[in-house]
Amino acid sequence: MAGFSVGEWVLLTSQKGKKWLVKIEDAPYSCHLGTIHMTDVVGREEGDIIETNTGAKLFLFRVSLEDYILNMKRQTQIIYPKDLAAMVFHADLHPGQTVLESGVGSGALTLCLLRAIGDGGRLISVEKRPEFAAQAMENVSRYFGAKHPAFHLVIGDIQDFSLRGPVDRVFLDLPEPWHAVAPVSRVIREGGLLLSLSPNVGQVQWMWRELKARGFANVSTFELLKRDWKIDELRARPFDRMVAHTGFIMVARKVRRNRPDVPPLQSSSA
Numbered sequence: 359m360a361g362f363s364v365g366e367w368v369l370l371t372s373q374k375g376k377k378w379l380v381k382i383e384d385a386p387y388s389c390h391l392g393t394i395h396m397t398d399v400v401g402r403e404e405g406d407i408i409e410t411n412t413g414a415k416l417f418l419f420r421v422s423l424e425d426y427i428l429n430m431k432r433q434t435q436i437i438y439p440k441d442l443a444a445m446v447f448h449a450d451l452h453p454g455q456t457v458l459e460s461g462v463g464s465g466a467l468t469l470c471l472l473r474a475i476g477d478g479g480r481l482i483s484v485e486k487r488p489e490f491a492a493q494a495m496e497n498v499s500r501y502f503g504a505k506h507p508a509f510h511l512v513i514g515d516i517q518d519f520s521l522r523g524p525v526d527r528v529f530l531d532l533p534e535p536w537h538a539v540a541p542v543s544r545v546i547r548e549g550g551l552l553l554s555l556s557p558n559v560g561q562v563q564w565m566w567r568e569l570k571a572r573g574f575a576n577v578s579t580f581e582l583l584k585r586d587w588k589i590d591e592l593r594a595r596p597f598d599r600m601v602a603h604t605g606f607i608m609v610a611r612k613v614r615r616n617r618p619d620v621p622p623l624q625s626s627s628a
């Protein structure tokens with residue numbers, strides 16, 4: 359890959375792993391380890407080291423989607439990387455698919471969906487708060503460098519949403535996702551997957567009832583616990599603190615309508 363150029367973002371990383379996401383422009387950048395002039399980064403390769411004016415060494419890396427999401431502007435809670443990764447995988451997302459998402463919030467999930475479906479896919483994202491929609495649009499465009507061709511942002515309430523043509527996947531991150539199940543069940547194609555993330559188990563139970571009533575099967579519910587470890591010459595143990603809870607992920611599949619041979623819904627987790 360070519361060296362860094364003006365206008366790009368670079369991830370400056372200290373020897374201790376502290377990270378700064380900085381735009382490459384004709385300006386100095388200072389942190390507690392000293393100052394570098396950002397134009398000195400131009401032409402260097404990923405993994406190179408640059409020295410600050412105090413002699414501290416910083417690695418130069420390109421920004422991963424995880425780094426970007428954790429550093430972007432946000433006015434809402436976002437879905438954390440461990441859950442984003444699992445949702446994209448369990449949805450069996452691939453390039454070219456049509457996806458419906460609500461709410462959009464700051465756009466963390468939106469970014470992952472767009473990366474997975476690519477330019478040839480179609481993402482319809484429904485958000486009822488215009489100020490959050492504007493922030494998400496800015497976060498998405500800043501990441502991709504321009505408006506993403508697959509991204510269609512709709513300001514409105516998912517409960518009033520209607521769409522012509524089926525979608526392959528639905529993603530919900532809403533305070534009351536069960537109210538969205540009826541409208542999305544009319545647009546998701548048979549065999550399509552619906553994923554929902556909720557922090558409270560009460561929400562999950564409401565969702566389960568609604569999914570059951572609206573013709574979804576293979577409903578599974580899980581949460582993921584990620585425990586980071588501290589490893590160095592002297593220590594190999596878990597960190598004292600962890601993010602113990604983020605949310606429950608639900609995955610369900612739409613069954614064919616009006617088929618007497620379709621068995622009644624059962625939870626796939628025993």
Ligand SMILES: C[S@@+](CC[C@H](N)C(=O)[O-])C[C@H]1O[C@@H](n2cnc3c(N)ncnc32)[C@H](O)[C@@H]1O
Nearest residue numbers: 436437461463464465466467485486515516531
């Ligand atoms: C937790 S945030 C979503 C965060 C987002 N998934 C992310 O990763 O950045 C929930 C969003 O749902 C939106 N919302 C709540 N109810 C809604 C509804 N009925 N229709 C559309 N959007 C809704 C809120 O305005 C908020 O922006």
